[in-house]
Amino acid sequence: MDEKVKGLILCISGPSGVGKDTIINELLKVRMGMLHSVSMTTRPPRGEERHGVDYLFTDKATFEAMIASGEILEHDTYLDHYYGTPAKPILEMSEEGTDVILDITIKGAHEVVAKLPDAITIFLMPPSIRSLEQRLRMRGTDPDDKIEERLEQAMLEIMEAPKFDYIIVNERIPDTIETILAIYAAEQHRAKRLTDIAAKITSGQWK
Numbered sequence: 001m002d003e004k005v006k007g008l009i010l011c012i013s014g015p016s017g018v019g020k021d022t023i024i025n026e027l028l029k030v031r032m033g034m035l036h037s038v039s040m041t042t043r044p045p046r047g048e049e050r051h052g053v054d055y056l057f058t059d060k061a062t063f064e065a066m067i068a069s070g071e072i073l074e075h076d077t078y079l080d081h082y083y084g085t086p087a088k089p090i091l092e093m094s095e096e097g098t099d100v101i102l103d104i105t106i107k108g109a110h111e112v113v114a115k116l117p118d119a120i121t122i123f124l125m126p127p128s129i130r131s132l133e134q135r136l137r138m139r140g141t142d143p144d145d146k147i148e149e150r151l152e153q154a155m156l157e158i159m160e161a162p163k164f165d166y167i168i169v170n171e172r173i174p175d176t177i178e179t180i181l182a183i184y185a186a187e188q189h190r191a192k193r194l195t196d197i198a199a200k201i202t203s204g205q206w207k
Contacts, residue, residue, distance in 0.1 A: 004096075004097045005097060005193060005194070006094050006095060006097065006118075006193075007093060007094045007095075007096065007097050007098040007099040007100060008094075008099045008100070008120060008184065008187055008188065009090065009094055009099075009100050009102065009112070009116060009118070009119040009120065010099070010100070010101045010102065010119075010120050010122060010180075010184070011102045011104055011108075011109040011112055011113070011119055011120065011121045011122065012024060012101060012102065012103055012104075012122050012124060013103075013104055013105060013106050013108070013109045013121065013122070013123055013124070013157075013164070014123055014124030014125065014126075014157070014170070015126065015132060015150070015153065015154030015157045015158065016078075016136070016150045016153070016154065017126070017132050017135040017136040017139065017150065017154075018124045018125070018126050018132065018135070018154075018170055019124065019135070019170050019173070019176075020103050020124055021103070022173060023124065023170065023173065023176055023177065023180070024036055024101055024103055026173060026177050027101065027177055027180060027181075028101070030177065030181070031099070031181070031184070033098065033099060034098075034099040034100070034101060035093060035098055035099070035100055035101070036100075036101050036103070037085055037089065037090055037093075037100050037101065037102045037103075038052060038053070038054075038055060038056055039055055039056065039083055039084065039085055039102070039103060039104065040055065040056040040057075040058055040063065040066075040072075040082075040083070040084050040085070040086060041055045041056070041057060041058070041081055041082060041083045041084075042057075042058060042059060042060045042063050042081045042082040043057075043079075043081035043083075044057070045057055046141050047141065056086070060082065063075075063082045063084065064082075066084075066086070067084070070087070071086060071087060071088065072084045072085065072086060072087060073085040073086065073087035073090055073091075073111070073112060073115065073116075074104060074107075074108040074109075074111035074112045074115075075108065075111075076104075076105040076106075076107040076108045076111075078105060078153070079146075079149065079150075079153075083104070083105055083108065084108070085102055085104060085108065085112070090102070099184075102119075106123075106157050106160045109121045109164065110163070118192075118193075120165055120166075120183070120187055121163075121164040121165045121166070122164060122165065122166045122167075122168060122180065122183065123160075123161040123164040123166070123167045123168070124168055124170045124176070125158065125161060125167055125168065125169045125170065126154070126169075126170065127169055127170075127171045129151060129154065129155070132151065132154055133147065133151055136150055136151070166183055168180065
């Protein structure tokens with residue numbers, strides 16, 4: 001009997017500039033069967049960001065209509081812009097057994113878990129606020145006042161880290177990837193995920 005186990009849903013969060021995009025891109029290179037959920041936002045594209053690749057860019061009215069119709073799994077506002085996850089593709093991929101990574105805000109991660117309790121939440125922590133400031137300045141996309149605003153927001157977000165399943169200090173990319181892969185392997189073998197298969201084996205239905 002071919003028993004399909006639902007795909008894992010990994011929610012990766014952390015303050016702006018902590019390196020979420022880099023970590024997710026590197027993770028997808030080593031876990032070929034894993035897919036990255038493309039978030040939707042009302043903010044304009046930065047630099048070379050592309051619609052449908054980096055984000056699904058839309059306007060505020062469209063986003064709010066999708067919230068009202070239940071098409072958004074989770075959403076949040078950050079610096080006056082909406083960010084969210086369309087529900088349908090996530091649920092379909094998970095049901096088909098595909099593992100999905102979500103790059104979402106702290107509030108968004110909590111909302112996903114409220115609706116999908118089996119989702120796994122990982123908080124990426126900067127080594128220090130100083131290092132986070134350096135990363136934001138090296139990115140070169142924000143003026144000084146915006147960087148200060150992001151750092152203030154980061155302090156508030158870091159206070160939420162203990163509410164996540166896992167916390168990883170993102171100091172070296174290889175170490176962070178190795179830790180996430182270890183979490184992924186352990187979560188794949190959680191007893192609650194394989195209970196149905198165990199029951200079929202003991203009942204003689206598994207062949």
